[in-house]
Amino acid sequence: MIRSTHLPLLVTLLTFVLAYALCAAQYPAMLSTRVVANLLTDNAFLGIVAVGMTFVILSGGIDLSVGSVIAFTGVFLAVVLRDTSIHPLTAFVLVLALTTAFGAAMGAVIHYLEMPPFIVTLAGMFFARGAAYVLSTDSVPIEHEFYDFLQSLYYKAPGGGRFRLIGAVMLLAFVAGGLVLHRTRLGQNVYALGGGVATARLMGVPLARTTVSIYAISGGLAGLAGIVFSLYTSAGYSLATVGVELDAIAAVVIGGTLLSGGYGFVAGTFFGILIMGLIQTYIVFDGTLSSWWTKIVIGALLFAFILLQKGLTWATTSRKRVRTGSATPS
Amino acid sequence: MSATTSSVFKRILPQLIILAVVLALNVIVFPGFLNIEVHNGRIFGNLIDVLNRGAPVALLCIGMTLVIATRGIDLSVGAVMAIAGATAASLVSDGHHWTTSLLGALLVGSLCGLWNGFLVAVLRIQPIVATLVLMVAGRGIAQLITEGTILTFIDPGLIRLGAGTIIGIPTPILIWIALGAGAILAVRRTALGMLIEAIGINEASSRLAGINSRVLLICVYAMTGLCAALAGVIVAADIKGADANNAGLWLELDAILAVVIGGNSLLGGRFSILASLLGALIIQSVNSLILLSGMPPEFNLIIKSVLILCILVIQSPKVGHLIYMLRASSLHVPPPETPSRRVLTPKEDAQ
């Protein structure tokens, strides 16, 4: 049977399948591997950051800093590779450590100072963007043979679709994210936090460690998304990826995760990303539709999913199914 | 109601001090900061610039203060600005009189606010979630109105709202001061302010005391939409065009920041519009300081974020309680009661 917690995920999946079927019916070319490959490549950085956002939102928090962290990562890599002789791999490790520590610091402020995540990560958003500006206000191109090498890695599928490395990184991030979230104690604690902080505390969930870990994961994944984005654009620009946090939040919610925390799946976020990518692809294919319809449709989807969640919450609280099972009083 | 002159002064004193300090720093890095000149019947000067440039955030923070006082938040004001600017520009380029365009924009802004209010007060969706919808979709709607272009216009009446002057003073300054004064009078000369504070502090008690919290909430969000619309029209008038992509971009964050710097708690309750307006001026003065000091503008955001963090840490109930405890223990007063308003963790907030 379908559990109510799985229903939003199912709706997301159905939405995607239905939307894809409709698109394909109108433009059969959309079934090609090329479109699928591009869907993965173009949304790789967004997907990675959305995995982190899923953690944060499931725990009942929010992270507005991720867009700025991506931009910072890109600029940092570009500047480091331009001005020093550090190997890109070392730079990757460095920047991942930086962004993870940044996320952990925000988590610590949120937990220990009991400040709302919204405001703390808002400050973090300004800070990371500011740090990117300080490094460089211009778009800095990245020219490094290792970058060329990484960009040259792809699998050419029949039909002409090129599945690039960054798409694979995104898939990996989803798999790893899902594994941590659903198959480890940390993941259970994330859900526990989202289910209710007071209860989680009573049940012995380590709140400080979990909160810090969640924001560290989100920061680290934003860093990884930044690396992917720099591979995607071969440049670092401090004005890039403005508003990506909104797209990520939208993808998570459209993916069926409850924005107030506790309910949702990483897999849902994946389909949320694909739905958003599909809308863009459709608009490109159509050619006559204007790009702003993306935002309007995503907004409408967001609203629909918020309503769906609200309805489900109402339904479960107003009539609780009484299924006592076969209780055997002795 | 209970606001006497001295208590108002006491309330805004921290903001006045911060503003004075920032302005003094401005004078230090740029001695001519306070000079005001009159050219061709228009006054000029850095101070006037601060007042003029601060207009959009000042307008936004009037509504935002009220929303935050009810324990809510409105993320959509930046997008509503874009929608309103686009509406005004599109109406005026269709040949309507500028007053019609202005009214049209204000109407659209209020409708956006009503929508938010409906989601929050009737459907009982968390404010942050409810207003996110319009924040995401709003710019798309604005682009729909401008059809993706930057819709320029040349109507002098409309342009005067953003770039003109009245008796030598730039119109935006007059507008925000007028609206701010009007709003302060409206909430303090009537019972509105007290009722808004009551639902922000304790909605259950307020409802039991007979306050119609639902209607009040909707009105507050509508008012915020109206303020955003006015800000949007001014920004559009200033550049003589509606830019759906960039008008009011991230200004919702500046507005929230202004409210917070104004000493208003994000947990709702007692509020001061005047202090929020001072907060808006503080933000603008900091921007001006960074510009005048010759520091690269790229430091702007870092300084701003550090500033926010400092102010927030001081405001954090946990730190506040700590300071209180320290003071109490040194003065040997009886131990303080546990703070009656604790910071809600997100989940508890949601319920």
Place this chain on the structure above:
Amino acid sequence: MPDPTRPLLHASGISKFFPGAVALDEVELTLLPGEVHALLGENGAGKSTLIKCLTGAYRRDGGTITLDGAEIDPVSTNESQALGIGTVYQEVNLLPNLTVAENLFLGRQITRGGLLRRRAMIRAAREVLLDYGLDIDPAEPLTSYSVAVQQVVAIARAVEMSGKVLILDEPTASLDREEVQLVFSVIRKLRERGLAVVFITHFLDQVFEISDRATVLRNGRVVGERDLSQVTPNDIVTLMLGRQLEERVHERKGGRAGEVLVEVEALGKRGMIEPFDLTIHQGEVVGLAGLLGSGRTETANLLFGAVQGDQGRLRKRGREIRITRPRDAITQRFALCPEDRKTDGIVGDLSVRDNIILALQARQGWTRPLPRAKVNEIAEHYVRALDIRLASLDMPIRLLSGGNQQKALLARWLATQPELLILDEPTRGIDVGAHAEIIALIERLREEGMALLVASSELEELVAYSTRVVVLRDRRQVGELTGDQITPSNIVAAIAAEEPKEATA
């Protein structure tokens, strides 16, 4: 099975002080293995403080706790849990967004190589729950099961993690009769397994049904430890409510009830209170008596529209009226001082002045602010009339003492000149002086011809001011006392009256 006479847990001399108050005064509690021990007392008697001291949620200020012969000193609930003391609360303290198995194993999951073994946990959970008489699918979300099942899962978790002492803090408060039986069957099994179970409840019949012994607390002190097979419900109620129940007949002062003001016909709400009839005259005080959870507060809330009933009719002075929300009630000149002053009464950060005029102002509408002079006049009038002690009218009301907060709330409603004043526990948690003043005020208001409906757990108090007492039990009206019938012992008898048929033992 361990020696049934040697205490499993022994707490002696437990004291706890709060600023300006003694919450627990040298309390002693002895739990034997294999017994269900009821902990009884009205609200504020110190039951939850005692529990919190035992579980380490509070630091006690004095006394010793021995568990299994060894002295323990837990500093957190987690530590006491590890030592063997598990607790289950009234609101199910499990996570609604997780499955039954996940809840059961949170924090002590079965893992292999760092990864959870979900299947193994589901299997283990099913086996554990079978022991507790539940044959359910542990892979289902917790919320797909009834509160009773959730409560049993909570008990299972507590016992599996602790296993010596189980504290049940009103576990049956939100369960219906059959669900209670499910929980009881589990408790009986645990008793057989040699656990010591502490059972806290306000339902006396449940105490007698399941418990072996009882410790009764009042005002932070133990007033008695009884073997329940030796005593009657009447004895226990007398102990709980305290004071020798004097058969002193209160002389009823003049001012017989006036004309009928409000008539309630079959007003009720499913799962909350059975439909009831009630007539209230002008110039009378109708008291609502009953133990906690008997429906006192629910009656008050329903009448005021704070909770919307699902059936029934209301008439005021013979005219049909509809009350679906507090605003309607206020328009009809009803007023309610709620039971929970902090969450439903005061608006903490607003000034005392604003709190006093809040209801009046809300009724006037925001466009017609009361002139400042008038506001001050009203506020000052009531501060004088009710003797509210404060430094200034501008101070936030949350800084006032409980008694003064209560008086300020009374002032809020008196300022609206109500015709029917509903008071829910008007004297709870306030000092003796204010207590007497509020009782005197109720008398005065009645003499002035106001109609009052007062719900209270203080019998002496009800006897003192009521002209009529309605007795509630198990969410329905079970009796009415008038005139000279109103004595504490009669009320106790009505509350404790054994129900002839349904009693299950």
